[in-house]
Amino acid sequence: MSQIKTSTMGIPSQVVIVGGGTAGWMAASxxxxxxxxxxDASTQITVVESEDIxxxxxxxxxxxxxxxxxxxxxxxxxxxxxxCSATYKCGIAFPGxxxxxxxxxxxxxxxxxxxxDIQTGxxxxxxxxxxxxxxxxxxxxxDFFVGAQLSRQYLSPRLNVSLPxxxxxxxxxxxxxxxxxxxxxxKKLGVQHIIGTVSDVKRTTTGDIECLYLSRDKRPLKADFxxxxxxxxxxxIGKTLETPFYSYSDNLFNDSAVAIASPLDNTQPIPxxxxxxxxxxxxxxxxxxxxxxxNGYVYSSGYQSAESAEKELRAHMGVSDExxxxxxxxxxxSIRQHWNHNCLAVGLSQGFIEPLEATALMLVQYTLTHxxxxxxxxxxxxxxxxxxxxxxxxxSQTFAGIRDYIVAxxxxxxxxxSDYWIDNRSHNHISDNxxxxxxxxxxxxxxxxxxxxxxxxxxxxxxxxxxxxxxxGRFPVSGQRIENAHGIVPTPSAAAREYTAKMSHKFQDHRTxxxxxxxxxxx
Ligand code: FAD
Numbered sequence: 458m459s460q461i462k463t464s465t466m467g468i469p470s471q472v473v474i475v476g477g478g479t480a481g482w483m484a485a486s487x488x489x490x491x492x493x494x495x496x497d498a499s500t501q502i503t504v505v506e507s508e509d510i511x512x513x514x515x516x517x518x519x520x521x522x523x524x525x526x527x528x529x530x531x532x533x534x535x536x537x538x539x540x541c542s543a544t545y546k547c548g549i550a551f552p553g554x555x556x557x558x559x560x561x562x563x564x565x566x567x568x569x570x571x572x573x574d575i576q577t578g579x580x581x582x583x584x585x586x587x588x589x590x591x592x593x594x595x596x597x598x599x600d601f602f603v604g605a606q607l608s609r610q611y612l613s614p615r616l617n618v619s620l621p622x623x624x625x626x627x628x629x630x631x632x633x634x635x636x637x638x639x640x641x642x643x644k645k646l647g648v649q650h651i652i653g654t655v656s657d658v659k660r661t662t663t664g665d666i667e668c669l670y671l672s673r674d675k676r677p678l679k680a681d682f683x684x685x686x687x688x689x690x691x692x693x694i695g696k697t698l699e700t701p702f703y704s705y706s707d708n709l710f711n712d713s714a715v716a717i718a719s720p721l722d723n724t725q726p727i728p729x730x731x732x733x734x735x736x737x738x739x740x741x742x743x744x745x746x747x748x749x750x751x752n753g754y755v756y757s758s759g760y761q762s763a764e765s766a767e768k769e770l771r772a773h774m775g776v777s778d779e780x781x782x783x784x785x786x787x788x789x790x791s792i793r794q795h796w797n798h799n800c801l802a803v804g805l806s807q808g809f810i811e812p813l814e815a816t817a818l819m820l821v822q823y824t825l826t827h828x829x830x831x832x833x834x835x836x837x838x839x840x841x842x843x844x845x846x847x848x849x850x851x852x853s854q855t856f857a858g859i860r861d862y863i864v865a866x867x868x869x870x871x872x873x874x875s876d877y878w879i880d881n882r883s884h885n886h887i888s889d890n891x892x893x894x895x896x897x898x899x900x901x902x903x904x905x906x907x908x909x910x911x912x913x914x915x916x917x918x919x920x921x922x923x924x925x926x927x928x929x930g931r932f933p934v935s936g937q938r939i940e941n942a943h944g945i946v947p948t949p950s951a952a953a954r955e956y957t958a959k960m961s962h963k964f965q966d967h968r969t970x971x972x973x974x975x976x977x978x979x980x
Pocket of ligand 1: 475476477478479480481505506507508510511512513514515516517518519632653654655656686687688689690692714753785787803804805806812815816817818819
């Protein structure tokens with residue numbers, strides 16, 4: 458709580474992060490690395506965390522970008538994974554999404570694409586393009602991607618032989634333990650930690666945040682830069698700076714979740730994928746950790762009551778009423794000025810997209826790394842407004858791109874058993890960008906060109922779009938041949954399966970690998 462000084466380089470000398478959830482400690486870790494290790498600048502970072510408010514306590518899935526977070530901080534898997542009950546993730550299975558119109562009850566699989574998939578992955582996308590033009594071709598992503606094979610066989614994405622490439626993968630983890638791990642590490646590196654609830658915020662005449670007041674401490678907590686990691690409360694960016702929030706409720710109907718943990722069966726293999734099963738008015742996640750399964754039902758309160766959702770989740774999981782359930786309201790949407798005045802919002806405070814593709818921490822990481830770059834450029838070029846606007850547009854586009862990909866899952870569902878699924882397909886005000894993508898796909902247009910044209914809007918790579926659209930069977934009905942396929946021959950699924958199955962022998966069993974890695978810490 459000392460006087461504020463800005464270092465000679467213009468890097469803030471005092472930064473206060475409000476919020477000690479995963480976002481708060483990820484922010485502390487990355488900013489500490491970026492700003493406190495500058496030779497002629499040293500930033501004091503303080504994290505303020507309320508004991509009374511608590512963290513959201515869910516968020517167990519991730520995308521492959523999280524690997525980059527640990528790599529950047531120099532944290533090895535065997536250092537953090539055992540402390541966070543973490544497992545490996547090769548992709549996401551979507552059972553039940555295609556239960557209408559004769560679709561497969563197994564749904565489809567979204568693997569992470571890697572150089573190991575180059576040949577079979579390209580063959581898959583070529584097949585899909587042929588099928589869009591009415592040619593009979595195999596289009597189940599499961600057969601063409603190594604990650605799908607690994608998950609089917611309960612294998613880890615870690616090789617037991619040396620290859621020039623490894624597959625892409627992500628993790629499942631206990632988010633509370635990950636927060637704790639990052640907190641202990643950050644504190645050792647000099648980040649200050651204050652337990653307290655911010656009850657008041659004072660602004661300067663220019664509108665910047667000047668200082669905070671804690672409920673049980675009369676002294677002002679000053680800083681020259683503030684990070685809002687207060688979760689859905691959005692205390693600084695929302696309540697204090699009144700940054701407008703744009704709801705995605707026209708596109709994404711789900712606004713509620715109910716979560717129930719379940720024990721892991723120690724005699725069974727550990728899956729290396731997330732399961733996202735469609736239920737009557739939303740979908741249920743199942744995420745395997747080494748200590749338990751995380752489960753939850755994300756649904757729309759406009760279509761189902763909390764009581765009925767909990768009952769449906771219990772029936773789906775086969776658990777009795779005695780097992781505790783947590784109900785979580787979700788504020789779905791995003792602000793457009795993630796960096797406003799001298800405040801950056803990170804995590805749920807800046808926005809949230811339902812966790813169907815487990816993208817929240819990816820957005821936390823994206824926001825922080827791009828903020829650090831934009832801030833450095835703003836300082837060196839002396840034009841804060843220009844770089845702040847560029848950064849805000851960039852993050853907003855990334856939110857919108859992820860939203861569109863999630864909305865596309867609902868557009869592709871074939872269920873007819875509830876208004877929820879029908880409305881999601883038919884009464885959803887999709888963005889112009891998504892409409893253009895779907896129209897191009899449906900009409901047999903140049904899909905590659907469409908994705909390229911939208912490269913600034915679209916976050917997901919082309920294999921992900923193909924896996925979703927082809928995997929969900931979104932093709933013209935047979936007999937509607939759109940145009941001649943120029944004699945290109947489709948790759949049979951058996952040929953692809955032979956390759957991916959052969960590759961899978963080079964990978965270690967998931968449970969055995971975790972057991973070896975965790976030693977006596979394995980539960
Ligand atoms: P929180 O965890 O809510 O932390 C907020 C912090 O702010 C707390 O420490 C609290 O004490 C503090 N605070 C609040 N007000 C004050 C105050 N006045 N003074 C002081 N401190 C204050 N993400 C994924 O990446 N993968 C997933 O699979 C995933 N699944 C999810 C499922 C659901 C149902 C939901 C709702 C979210 C999911 N998420 C997922 C999102 C993920 O949980 C969050 O993005 C992540 O945990 C970061 O949260 P946070 O730190 O922003 O907020």
